[in-house]
Amino acid sequence: MKEIIINDVTLRDGCHAVRHRLTLDDFQSYAEAMDKVGVDVIEVAAHGNGLGASSIHMGKSLHTDREVLRIVRQALKRTKLGMMTFPGLGTLNREFKMSVDEGVDVFRVCTLCTEADITRQCIEFLVREGKEVGGFLGMSHLADKERLLEEAKKMRGYGAQFVVLVDSAGVYLPHDVRKKVGHLVEFMDIPIGFHAHNNFSMAVTNSLVALESGAKIIDATACGFGAGAGNTALEVLVAVLQKMGHRKDMDLYTLLDAVKIAKGKFIKNNPIISEESLLTAMNGLFSAFSRPVLRAAEEFDVNSRDIFNRLGERGAIFGEEDLILEVAVELKEKR
Template sequence: MTKPALILHDPTLRDGQHAVRHQLDAQQIRAYAAAADAAGVPVVEVGHGNGLGASSHQVGHSRISDDEMLATAREALPHSQLAAMMLPGWATSDDLRGAIRHGVDVVRVAAHCTEATVTERHLGTIRELEADAQGVLLMSHMASPDQLADQCALMVSYGAQGVCIFDSAGHYLPHDVSARITAITKAVDVPIAFHGHNNLGMAIANSIAAVDAGARVLDACARGFGAGAGNTQLEVLVAVLERYGHHTGIDLRLLAEATDLAEQILMPAPPTIDSVSLVSGLAGVFSGFKKPVLAAAEQTGVRAWDLFIELGRRRVIAGQEDVIPDTARDLAKQGAHR
């Protein structure tokens, strides 16, 4: 039986920014984008790790502006689509207009997994500007399959032409993914995407589970470049999909060269599952909290492991970085020192 064709969405130049404090420069963006384009990667996502308009003291200043990042990438992507992400509260409609003016083809509007209503205005604006509007649910392990299905249906009613769930904490096992994607396929009639993180070493297996349950778009990064333990590893995912008989349209040999280049020029070292990334996945805490958690633990003398467990207990989500030092101080007062 012919396996369905899949679309690979590559956020190396956006999610990878978390791993280098959003300090990628124009030369790095240009070089990797050109290599990904040559390999036939269909969609390349670019920007600050937290998306359009997010460069700030709270989550980190980008080395270069959104405008420069997008203009640089657009020139280097004659064949691939250019994507951007935004989170309401960081980006505005003006940021969307600027991004699309720079040639962005796909804009993803992301919200916490139970807060799809905040995407309505921005999804409508993207449709009006004639770009591909997609809705994203972050920290999706914090919602049940039926809740996610309802939230995805809301985003489609607002104009989303595709929906995506993020395993932002790398917390899922394959059966978790299967249940959620299956529920979403029954609720919407648009392409469904899955974005995995590798904290428990399950990103590839979870991505295959998503496909088997009906997802037709998969996110993955060169060498897994991303927050914490990193994302689904792009070149490995393409190889595994080929073994399963899925067509991606990507030249795996050229992709391997592109990901070799990414390791050389983008990252100090490829992501690894260290003890901090592991506990982040176990606790169900956003992978991008790794660096601020380590900093807060060092300042207060508490164990990073204990701090992650407590953040998970408090159900802290992305965007609440200011809670981390407060939680660390609370643990220190309780005597939870190293």
């Protein structure tokens, strides 16, 4: 497991946990602390779904993407600045060009795992700009290993320098990781990454299995801070890796100090595996659906379990938050 790249997504995925209300001081303080640790990339956005996602539909962020990128860029001296967005939420002439102007180092272009075609324009633009760019295949549990390889090869053909498989629903078990990550590693000539969610309490384990299967890039967050049940806990991941003899270059004590800063400022409660997190995973739903499902259940006086089940039956994917309200209304009318 040499050349392991650790991508800290606390300041992007973590926004889900606080309804996208991180302050500029939160961004700056955490980035300054983590810059001393030796993590490779800190990924930043004002909204948990990435740049350009702030909206009434998916939730309004407290600050603009430009503001948070700029303040973190100023805070980082040794760590690369990263971004992630979906084509459509982020546009070429707005979010992508703005990110280039603000000095982002690593770009990740995200899409549903069966729709890599829509990333072509953005990836090719970033390649022409001379930037480090990769693909981010969301909801990857929805496709088999052959289809994932097909989509990853498309991204490689557009110029992607790495591809990350995203367990958006937190539903992967170790054998899923071995099968899918291992297949991409075997047949791709660029680094493969893995982004875990913790709905089944498997995030750290699955991240380690991904590395054992040949992955080179792992996403993690402080205290697992992220959507739903959270992500791979960064401090646990690093401690385990060092116990195994890897990433001794990272300062674990400084990392633990940075985590304390985060807990003092914006991580008021560590993510937990709630009933909603389990139902999200069991129904193969985007981990960030938990909060809007609970709100809809309360607003329309229906059972949240029924909403989760119906969304699973309808194959809901990220970006379809309006469908949650539609299902809640249908359940209320049929009662």
